[in-house]
Amino acid sequence: MKTENAMQQRQAREERMHRIASTAYWVEFAKKWLWVVVRFVLIFGISFVIIYPILLKLSIAFKSMDDLYDSTVIWVPKAFTLDNFKLVFKAMNYPRVLLNTLFLSSAVMLLQTITCVLAGYGFARVKFKGSGLLFGAVIFTILVPANTIMIPLYLNFKNFDLFGVIELISGKPFNLINSYWPFIISAILGMGVKTGLYVYIFRQFFKGIPREIEEAAYVDGAGYFSTFSRVILPNAIPSMVTVMLFSFVWQWNDSFFTNMYLNEPKIMSSMMASSGYAIATYLSGGEQAATASYVQDPFFMSMMMNTSVLMAILPLIILYVFVQRHFVESVERSGLVG
Amino acid sequence: MRFKKLSLEQKNRYYGLYFILPWFVGFLFLFMIPLLSSFRYSLSNLQVTNEGFSLKFIGLSNYREALLSHESYVRILTESVMNIAVNTPLIIIFSLFFAVLLNQKFRGRVLARAIFFLPVILASGIIASIENGDLMQSVVRSANDSTGGGLSVMKNLELTVMLVESGVNITFVEYLTGAVSRIYEIVSHSGVQILIFLAGLQSISPSLYEAAKIEGSTGYEAFWKITFPMISPLILTNLVYTIIDSFISDDTSRLVVDTAFKSFDFGLSAAMAWMYFAVIALVLWITTSIVSRKVFYQD
Numbered sequence: 001m002k003t004e005n006a007m008q009q010r011q012a013r014e015e016r017m018h019r020i021a022s023t024a025y026w027v028e029f030a031k032k033w034l035w036v037v038v039r040f041v042l043i044f045g046i047s048f049v050i051i052y053p054i055l056l057k058l059s060i061a062f063k064s065m066d067d068l069y070d071s072t073v074i075w076v077p078k079a080f081t082l083d084n085f086k087l088v089f090k091a092m093n094y095p096r097v098l099l100n101t102l103f104l105s106s107a108v109m110l111l112q113t114i115t116c117v118l119a120g121y122g123f124a125r126v127k128f129k130g131s132g133l134l135f136g137a138v139i140f141t142i143l144v145p146a147n148t149i150m151i152p153l154y155l156n157f158k159n160f161d162l163f164g165v166i167e168l169i170s171g172k173p174f175n176l177i178n179s180y181w182p183f184i185i186s187a188i189l190g191m192g193v194k195t196g197l198y199v200y201i202f203r204q205f206f207k208g209i210p211r212e213i214e215e216a217a218y219v220d221g222a223g224y225f226s227t228f229s230r231v232i233l234p235n236a237i238p239s240m241v242t243v244m245l246f247s248f249v250w251q252w253n254d255s256f257f258t259n260m261y262l263n264e265p266k267i268m269s270s271m272m273a274s275s276g277y278a279i280a281t282y283l284s285g286g287e288q289a290a291t292a293s294y295v296q297d298p299f300f301m302s303m304m305m306n307t308s309v310l311m312a313i314l315p316l317i318i319l320y321v322f323v324q325r326h327f328v329e330s331v332e333r334s335g336l337v338g
Numbered sequence: 339m340r341f342k343k344l345s346l347e348q349k350n351r352y353y354g355l356y357f358i359l360p361w362f363v364g365f366l367f368l369f370m371i372p373l374l375s376s377f378r379y380s381l382s383n384l385q386v387t388n389e390g391f392s393l394k395f396i397g398l399s400n401y402r403e404a405l406l407s408h409e410s411y412v413r414i415l416t417e418s419v420m421n422i423a424v425n426t427p428l429i430i431i432f433s434l435f436f437a438v439l440l441n442q443k444f445r446g447r448v449l450a451r452a453i454f455f456l457p458v459i460l461a462s463g464i465i466a467s468i469e470n471g472d473l474m475q476s477v478v479r480s481a482n483d484s485t486g487g488g489l490s491v492m493k494n495l496e497l498t499v500m501l502v503e504s505g506v507n508i509t510f511v512e513y514l515t516g517a518v519s520r521i522y523e524i525v526s527h528s529g530v531q532i533l534i535f536l537a538g539l540q541s542i543s544p545s546l547y548e549a550a551k552i553e554g555s556t557g558y559e560a561f562w563k564i565t566f567p568m569i570s571p572l573i574l575t576n577l578v579y580t581i582i583d584s585f586i587s588d589d590t591s592r593l594v595v596d597t598a599f600k601s602f603d604f605g606l607s608a609a610m611a612w613m614y615f616a617v618i619a620l621v622l623w624i625t626t627s628i629v630s631r632k633v634f635y636q637d
Contacts, residue, residue, distance in 0.1 A: 134362075149369065189363055
């Protein structure tokens, strides 16, 4: 027994030695490691390209005025300072804007997801003459650029009316511009930012769920709607997470509709577009006479812009750190593919 | 009885309509009617008054104005289309390549994926547009270039010369080196595409690769014979997505918005938007009809 073992071991060792001695082994080895190195360099390089602007903003945001004009300072400021953050915090009215944006993005996210999950399920199950055409309409809403229908939408919400009912009651149509109602209404009716895409995702997902599951539920006496809410919906949670993530982020970043519907910068994305102006008014209007002269300085304004952009995306980045695992996994599971 | 009683299954089919209803109302009132009235506006002179607005039919003169007498519309439109034509193939190839890379097993994969999907969050809309025209960043960048980052520019030049001398077509070389210098733009636009490709790669059954390996295929062959055909429907999806995505933030849509809300020429703006839409639809139709012929569907 023991000798056999020893024999086997020796044989194995000899085989290994033999393999190492052959050139083919070394070629394979070199190929493998070369690929590992190349892959590392590529991924590291592109990761750097992606992170670079954020690093740059971080570096700029912590700089003080002296560092701006010091030519020896490129990346690491000599005197770390939080002044920029404090200034932007006050000038942008940061806490209120943050709360507004959070409220709007979450409300839109929830409403949009509900409408799209319903529509997606409907499109996956409904079948009659012309149902293909109806789904073609979904694709059509994805294809038409938003600025084609921008003006009628704007005028619609400016003189909002439900078939003349409101005019009958209050005398004149509502002006919904500069409120959150345009966003809420578009979200409820599934016509918000990139909503066609969400309907498409849900439809693809529900197509993958076999009908037998529903039939089993019917046999057990469940109605159509309770089947949906108690059998189908729990299965759809991964794709719902995907859609909610996308819808939250895209609503947060959307500047097209926010600039159109809101005159005042109440929301993060429209705030950013006008943050330079807001900071300038704050500085020249406020009591800080010493800093007022900086307003003319393009470097200073640029520093403020960078800080405000950083602060605007900061909540998103924090959110991303927590949910990024779901982000990747859920897309894989959501049936976006297929 | 004239009406046959519907079977349970038939009845359930029509219940589906209730689910579509909210979406359909939105489609009708927030999409179809605005689309039609936008077309009407493009044919008329629209004046906003206190009680709403007034329309005066003026035929095609808005279109004529945009095409023939507007100072920059035609130029910006051709530029946008050229941009789409140049960037789309690069984005598709880049995202497919990196999706394949990120699908392999290596240490730090989770981190690398997390970084690669950051552009999905950050590089949309306003942030990107602020970044382009930023003074401070360009100062830091140029300082970097003069201290040592300049090496990359030199390399690029040398590479160009080398490629041209070795007989590669000069337009192709310019395209390639242009792609290298626009790498940030390309990376920042391919987050979602990488995500979609990655999801597609995960859904290819590993037994296919196993079988190919037993038959003695190399990794290169396996990519072209298995991965590429299996993922080709998603190439089509990504192509359409990339083209549509480039609508949102390019110069033409900015011009359209400015014409409407800064110079308050709603009719002209609608005409511009419609022509833009027509051009985009044409581009989409051509690309999809070419690509969909090559797409491989498993079933």
